[in-house]
Amino acid sequence: MTNGANDVLDVAVDGSIARLTITRPDKRNAVSDTLMEALEAFFSNPPKDVRVVILAGEGGHFSAGLDLAEHVARNAAETMRHSRNWHRIMDMIQFGGLPVISLLKGAVIGGGLELASATHIRIADKTAFYQLPEGRRGIFVGGGASVRIGRILGADRMIEMMLTGRKYDAEEGLRLGFSHYVCDSEDDAKEKAAELATTVAENAQLSNYVMIQALARIEDMSKADGLFTESLCAALTQTSEDAQEGLRAFLEKRAPSFK
Ligand code: 1HE
Secondary structure, three states, rough: EEEOOOOEEEEEEEEEEEEEEOOOOOHHOOHHHHHHHHHHHHHHHOOOOOOEEEEEEEEOEEEEEEEEHOOOOHHHHHHHHHHHHHHHHHHHHHOOOOEEEEEEOOOOEEEHHHHOOOOOEEEEOOOOOEEEEHHOOOOOOOHHHHHHHHHHHHHHHHHHHHHOEEEHHHHHHHHHOOEEEEEHHHHHHHHHHHHHHHHHHHOOHHHHHHHHHHHHHHHHHHHHHHHHHHHHHHHHOOOOHHHHHHHHHHHHOOOOOOO
């Protein structure tokens, strides 16, 4: 099934997998307000049977970040609201309960990197490069990078990356954790995404949900609170019907069949 959500985000649903494609290649998939609205519309009410989302960009780039043409006109109060709105929608992507796989290529810059870092599995091809050029534009990150990219890189490396505006290539990005995989070509990356999407979709849904909801939050907690929360999550998943099926399937040497 394919619905053209609107002219900036194409949404194609095929069984349990939804493929979202940013369709602004002429603007290098820069993140406009309309694109954020389209992402919000999908993630706030995803189709019922969807288990995994694959997010990609049309053309040679994942995303060149914030649409700078729109940004020029904002005053301080509007910028604050805009930034908080991005935080809200990025949180929806990260904590909406659906695993999201992003396909990274070409520019993964500024807000494009913020968007990628809200996704759970990041697959790059060799053309991908990563940059936080906000210093060069006289601005600062505003879509969650201080927290999400800060977590991936550590504040020290992120400061250096921002001060110098340096570009990391695909292999460096893999080493640093911007991506989890690098494939030789875009086609290989798509194939890898489809394979991983199938694997993830076959997991018990409650296990996936808890992984997404709990692990990033536990990172924010004290050790004692984190361990307590882990036990609550274990109690929730390990007493589910799917857990009984998963354990039985292992002992019976067969693949599990989850609800
Ligand atoms: C854009 C944008 C954009 C391209 N907003 N219009 N992001 C940046 O600072 C990255 C800015 N972009 C670039 O560095 C380059 O465009 C690329 C390296 C991504 C691609 O280069 P190239 O040579 O293939 O394309 P181009 O000729 O630079 O751009 C093609 C068109 O896309 C052109 O428009 P045209 O009407 O003249 O054809 C560009 O203006 C347009 N375009 N990038 C608007 N970003 C919540 S805070 C987040 C803060 C940030 O994200 S800061 C980082 C912003």
